[in-house]
Amino acid sequence: xxxxxxxxxxxxxxxxxxxxxxxxxxxxxxxxxxxxxxxxxxxxxxxxxxxxxxxxxxxxxxxxxxxxxxxxxxxxxxxxxxxxxxxxxxxxxxxxxxxxxxxxxxxxxxxxxxxxxxxxxxxxxxxxxxxxxxxxxxxxxxxxxxxxxxxxxxxxxxxxxxxxxxxxxxxxxxxxxxxxxxxxxxxxxxxxxxxxxxxxxxxxxxxxxxxxxxxxxxxxxxxxxxxxxxxxxxxxxxxxxxxxxxxxxxxxxxxxxxxxxxxxxxxxxxxxxxxxxxxxxxxxxxxxxxxxxxxxxxxxxxxxxxxxxxxxxxxxxxxxxxxxxxxxxxxxxxxxxxxxxx
Numbered sequence: 001x002x003x004x005x006x007x008x009x010x011x012x013x014x015x016x017x018x019x020x021x022x023x024x025x026x027x028x029x030x031x032x033x034x035x036x037x038x039x040x041x042x043x044x045x046x047x048x049x050x051x052x053x054x055x056x057x058x059x060x061x062x063x064x065x066x067x068x069x070x071x072x073x074x075x076x077x078x079x080x081x082x083x084x085x086x087x088x089x090x091x092x093x094x095x096x097x098x099x100x101x102x103x104x105x106x107x108x109x110x111x112x113x114x115x116x117x118x119x120x121x122x123x124x125x126x127x128x129x130x131x132x133x134x135x136x137x138x139x140x141x142x143x144x145x146x147x148x149x150x151x152x153x154x155x156x157x158x159x160x161x162x163x164x165x166x167x168x169x170x171x172x173x174x175x176x177x178x179x180x181x182x183x184x185x186x187x188x189x190x191x192x193x194x195x196x197x198x199x200x201x202x203x204x205x206x207x208x209x210x211x212x213x214x215x216x217x218x219x220x221x222x223x224x225x226x227x228x229x230x231x232x233x234x235x236x237x238x239x240x241x242x243x244x245x246x247x248x249x250x251x252x253x254x255x256x257x258x259x260x261x262x263x264x265x266x267x268x269x270x271x272x273x274x275x276x277x278x279x280x281x282x283x284x285x286x287x288x289x290x291x292x293x294x295x296x297x298x299x300x301x302x303x304x305x306x307x308x309x310x311x312x313x314x315x316x317x318x319x320x321x322x323x324x325x326x327x328x329x330x331x332x333x334x335x336x337x338x339x340x341x342x
Contacts, residue, residue, distance in 0.1 A: 032064025033279040033337035040068040042078045042087035048298045054315040056091045059283050074168035076101045083110040088273040091117050096261035097170045111268045115285035118265040123217040124258035125235040131211040132233045140235045149187045152213045163198045163214035164190035181241040219291035221298035282336035286329040
């Protein structure tokens, strides 16, 4: 074979190999548009909210992202981290409850709101149904009556003891405001600390047949133990009165004014990161976990399966059970990345 023919054949083979490698690389890039990109999540310190975060991380890993160690902190700092770019995203921000955190962290200029991770969240005050029926208690303001408040007095100070929420969660600001707005400070003592430890004590009191009064939100495992309508009932407020003065929001559930805005959990993505990573934004905008599924997972934690290993196992089981839907979110994310690159 002449040198020129050999040279031509070599060039043809080399071109074929390069073309094949290019096609393989393009295919890999299309499958994993986040390949080589580091992504840092921000999560709250509430273990019961880690499940939804792990679902997000599994999807992002499948898209090729190099997931970094999550930054765990209180909600206000979590939102600040995303707004300032110390973290790239969170899936734990409440639309209404954390609105002030969002604005203080830069709002729409610093972040984008993506999707509806958990829709239809309720918050409010509940008491055991037995006491509600026996004493005809329907409103939180019924506890202004000393004889009613005394029913829920666990420490003998004459005030009703109510399990509140942790400082830093956002809900404690609403509760504190409403205690003043409804003139309940002399009638109700709000117990704050470790919410789930306090709720464990509350559940023990209920099982002992004692009256209970507490704040909670749905979804989470408490609603699976103290079941609305069977064990407990929501208390109404006389009128909507919220700290930010935005009292036109919807606070009504099944004809009752619960006093808290009907809410949803959404993803927040740092705007600069979002502009360069349409695949991540698309995936997070589509990801959604039914409230009942998160409540069921939280109940497993309450029953002892509460380590990070357990939570990651719950995550893989949930994804396996919803694989078709999960794959649709991934494919939509890959399509978004391809469209953005054209």
